[in-house]
Amino acid sequence: MSKREIYETPTEILLKNQIIVNEVREKNHELYEKIGRKFKYVILTYGCQMNEHDSETMIAMLNDMDFEQTDRKEKADLVIFNTCCIRENAELKVYGNLGSLKKLKKKNPYLKIVVCGCMMQQPHIVEEIKNKYNFVNLIFGTHNIHNFPQLLNQTYGASRMLTEVWDEEGQVIEGLPVQRKISSKAFVNIMYGCNNFCTYCIVPYTRGRERSRTPEAIIHEISTLVSEGVKEVILLGQNVNSYGRTLEESIDFPDLLKRVSDISGLKRIRFMTSHPKDISDKLLEVMASSDNICKYLHLPVQSGSTKVLKQMNRHYSKEQYIQIIEKARALMPEISFSTDLIIGFPGETEEDNNETLDLIRRVEYDSAFTFMYSRRSGTPAAEYENQVSEEEKMKRFKEVLSVLNPIAIRKNRSVIGRTFEVLVESYSKTDASMLSGRSQYNHVINFEGDESLLGKIVLVKITDPRKFSLNGEFLEILE
Numbered sequence: 001m002s003k004r005e006i007y008e009t010p011t012e013i014l015l016k017n018q019i020i021v022n023e024v025r026e027k028n029h030e031l032y033e034k035i036g037r038k039f040k041y042v043i044l045t046y047g048c049q050m051n052e053h054d055s056e057t058m059i060a061m062l063n064d065m066d067f068e069q070t071d072r073k074e075k076a077d078l079v080i081f082n083t084c085c086i087r088e089n090a091e092l093k094v095y096g097n098l099g100s101l102k103k104l105k106k107k108n109p110y111l112k113i114v115v116c117g118c119m120m121q122q123p124h125i126v127e128e129i130k131n132k133y134n135f136v137n138l139i140f141g142t143h144n145i146h147n148f149p150q151l152l153n154q155t156y157g158a159s160r161m162l163t164e165v166w167d168e169e170g171q172v173i174e175g176l177p178v179q180r181k182i183s184s185k186a187f188v189n190i191m192y193g194c195n196n197f198c199t200y201c202i203v204p205y206t207r208g209r210e211r212s213r214t215p216e217a218i219i220h221e222i223s224t225l226v227s228e229g230v231k232e233v234i235l236l237g238q239n240v241n242s243y244g245r246t247l248e249e250s251i252d253f254p255d256l257l258k259r260v261s262d263i264s265g266l267k268r269i270r271f272m273t274s275h276p277k278d279i280s281d282k283l284l285e286v287m288a289s290s291d292n293i294c295k296y297l298h299l300p301v302q303s304g305s306t307k308v309l310k311q312m313n314r315h316y317s318k319e320q321y322i323q324i325i326e327k328a329r330a331l332m333p334e335i336s337f338s339t340d341l342i343i344g345f346p347g348e349t350e351e352d353n354n355e356t357l358d359l360i361r362r363v364e365y366d367s368a369f370t371f372m373y374s375r376r377s378g379t380p381a382a383e384y385e386n387q388v389s390e391e392e393k394m395k396r397f398k399e400v401l402s403v404l405n406p407i408a409i410r411k412n413r414s415v416i417g418r419t420f421e422v423l424v425e426s427y428s429k430t431d432a433s434m435l436s437g438r439s440q441y442n443h444v445i446n447f448e449g450d451e452s453l454l455g456k457i458v459l460v461k462i463t464d465p466r467k468f469s470l471n472g473e474f475l476e477i478l479e
């Protein structure tokens, strides 16, 4: 594993990048003259919004280097896997996809394969790729994404696989380019890494220690986005509520949220992910008092059993969690909640799962992400002896869904006839004749409309609630 380059300042890194980007663009131009087409790339992103955001940075860099985007691996000269290792499933998908690329490499002599992201921060995985997929051209991790142009450039001159994974996080690099998919909505990182060490989770080992961006950098980025037409920002961090703890300036997450909400022209603010142990009254009060902060909270509970929560190192009990929900509802009666649940954590019993079912009934989540516990090597829980069998996990998983789904359906039915302000994001994923957007409560709302409504905030009346979304009727454009 190579160490990070500690002598370069962020400005030097950006300058060096720009020189390399220009160099690669020149080379691509020469190649274009020779083979009559631009090099095409495809980028496959797994995992969370952090990874999506890293991919947006790589896309912007690739576009600057004059590569052309495609959505088909078969047509690409450069295939990039931005990987996730939070659960085993995500890893297996990457291996499966990599395997299928070997034959494409034989067909296209120009094809380069890059694997980056969280999986690469684990030495045993890098070894596995070196041994079984030696046709991969470049491997790098989460801490040196800013060097992507340089690494890619080197790959074109190299005859062997290039590996550069830093085992430590470096300084926060400001000013990297970003290419956003949706022009009206933007993800904005406010901090990186995690110090919580929940016993099941690999993230603290792959994303490093907590580092916060300065409020000035964040406000500047958001103000620029707003001037470019962005209406909604989603503040991102593994644990946004610990924002500011690594900064010299005394500022916490509610202070930052208030400053963001004061940016003129910004219509909506969301944030994720919040850790229940760090939700303060101050945060709830800021949420309640600012019109442009969405009344929606993603608050992963993981389990409803206080015993299991303790073994997960979560630092709150079932009752404390429910108290936060009650406090938030007292201040914001319409607030909606989503959560993450892990089913079958080592040592979880039938009774513990019943506690989870009870918690779901009491909170009445609007939506939830449910995961079967996945053993991640290197984490404490992977070593716990009392692992739950796969059959038992599946049985409990089904029980959890059988309680969650009817609540979501009932809640969706209860809004028939109501109108919501919807920020129109795109065409619907399931029906290309419909537009799709979100309410401030995070409902996915689909309705018939034309292209001119994309990026607008419109009023929609709900006519036909579905299981995980709402169909409605367009009434009028608001902004």
Ligand code: 5AD
Pocket: 086, 087, 200, 201, 202, 300, 302, 340, 341, 342, 371, 372, 373, 374, 375, 376
């Ligand atoms: N197994 C299953 N789910 C996990 N998560 C994190 N680690 C694991 C694991 N080992 C889930 C948590 C977290 C979400 C992003 O992924 O619920 O909140």
Ligand code: SF4
Pocket: 194, 195, 196, 197, 198, 201, 202, 203, 204, 238, 239, 275
């Ligand atoms: Fe993982 Fe826990 Fe950190 Fe979330 S808070 S990233 S679950 S260690």
